[in-house]
Amino acid sequence: MAGDGVRETLREVAGLERDVLVLSVAMLAFSLSYQMTDRYIAAYLQALGAGAGVIGVFGSFKQFIAAVYPYPGGAISDRIGTRRALTLFGVLSVGGFVLWFLAPGLGGPLPAWAWLFVGLVLVQAWNSLGLGATFALVKQSVDAAHLARGFAATEVVRRVGFLLGPLIATAIFAATVGLLDGFQAVLVVAIGFAVLATVAQRVLYDPTGDTIGKAWGGLASVREDLAALPKPLRPLLVGDTLVRFANGMVHVFFVLVVVDQLQVSVRLPVIGFLRPEAFFGVLLAxxxxxxLLVMLPSAWVADRRGLKPVVATGFSVYALTPILLISVPADAALVALVFAFSGLRFAGLPAHKALIVGPAKTGAGGRVTGAYYLLRNALTVPGAAVGGLLYSQSPTLAFTSATVVGLLGTGYFLVFGVEPTA
Incomplete structure (x- = not known):
């Protein structure tokens, strides 16, 4: 029964090796920092004077970083060990959050919003440079037959941050006046969580179990690792790229649709009245x-019934969410229902990660993961910029186009995707 699978996975969470538990704690703390800030960044940019085109370029720049960081990050972690790599990446991320906080008061030749681009280079360090390290650590600690559940165990802990982060942001926005002041307060708390995560992983993580791979051979290694991606990954890569391109077209604009287009606010029992920017945090929660409700059962299904249908389900939710959001009436309950539907996309996340890292050899998990994300994210870089151009013409055009592209990716994976052997 699915309930038995959930209980078994929860037992796996409690029984994970110390290193994976430490990683989960760091994931939780960094998730709080990222989720308190990331989904509001478009509104912060707008408050600092940026237009829709600049916001779209910011989204594409973020995708560019997500493309180029995982491969060298994976190579670094394979070479120097997980603890030192993740500590380094954590320190860089803390510096990025600090720069975001200082941006409104920074002078010089750059406008205030431009400093957010500079800070993004640092903020994304733990999340993107550390991607390969986190994948490799889970792979070396979990039996190959249960990779989906192993990733689900760590993801559930991480996604608790995705749940609590927006709620903390909601409380801060409700207690402050104006979006700019509220986001500045959010950043202070985010910095605190990022520092906590960096210190915890440095002090608690035991590096004796790290595997050290070969030294990075430069661009030749990139070409070699890209060419060596297992064939079963290629249909996944094509479908995943199209779906993520579609999501990138509109993801950064979700907050603007809720705050500016729908202008939906709500009065909740006990909490009271919430402005649109505060209500957006509730929607993210x-x-x-x-x-969190669907990841564990879906991982149970994936391990027993196959990874492909679970991944395809997640892809289809990614594709349909934009058209639903741009079409929904300005009613708080209906908008919340759309965001609840959007949460179903995470059902495919553990299975998706298992598809990527399963074939990797010991000591090369970081590089395989990095190579996959390097190629996928490089191809999706223009997505947000394209979405920004379309959004400046018509939000409906941008969100509808995103759904069309996402459905194409989902269909391709359903037709050509295969169930690989780990």
Whole structure:
């Protein structure tokens, strides 16, 4: 029964090796920092004077970083060990959050919003440079037959941050006046969580179990690792790229649709009245609550019934969410329902990660993961910029186009995707 699978996976969470538990704690703390800030960044940019085109370019720049960081990050972690790599990446991320906080008061030749681009280079260090390290650590600690559940165990802990982060942001926005002041307060708390995560992984993580791979051979190694991606990954890569391109077209604009287009606010029992920017945090929490409910059962299904249908389900939710959001009436309950549906996309996340890292050899998990994300994210870099151009013409055009592209990716994976052997 699915309930038995959930209980078994929860037992796996409690029984994970110390290193994976430490990683989970760091994931939780960094998730709080990222989720308190990431989904509001478009509104912060707008408050500092940026237009829709600049916001779209910011989204594409973020995708560019997500493309180029995982491969060298994976190579670094394979070479120097997980603890030192993740500590380094954590320190860089803390510096990025600090720069975001200082941006409104920074002078010089750059406008205030431009400093957010500079800070993004640092903020994304733990999340993107550390991607390969986190994948490799889970792979070396979990039996190959249960990779989906192993990733689900760590993801559930991480996604708790996705749930709590927006709620903390909601409380801060409700207690402050104006979006700019509220986001500045959010950043102070985010910095605190990022420092906590960096210190915890440095002090608690035991590096004796790290595997050290070969030294990075420069661009020749990139070409070699890209060419060596297992054939079963290629249909996944094509479908995943199209779906993520579609999501990138509109993801950064979700907050603007809720705050500016729908202008939906709500009065909740006990809490009272919430402005649109505060209500947006509640919507993100609803989305993540659904994600936490579905990830463990979906991982159980994936390990027993196959990875492909679970991944395809997640892809289809990615594709349909934009058209639903741009079409929904300005009613708080209906908007919340759309975000609840969006949370179902996380059902495919553990299975998706298992598809990527399963064939990797010991000592090369970081590089395989990095190579996959390097190629996928490089191809999705223009997504947000394209979405920004379309959004400046018509939000409906941008969100509808995103759904069309996402459905193409989902269909391709359903037709050509295969169930690989780990």
């Amino acid at each position: 609803v989305e993540m609550a659904v994600a």
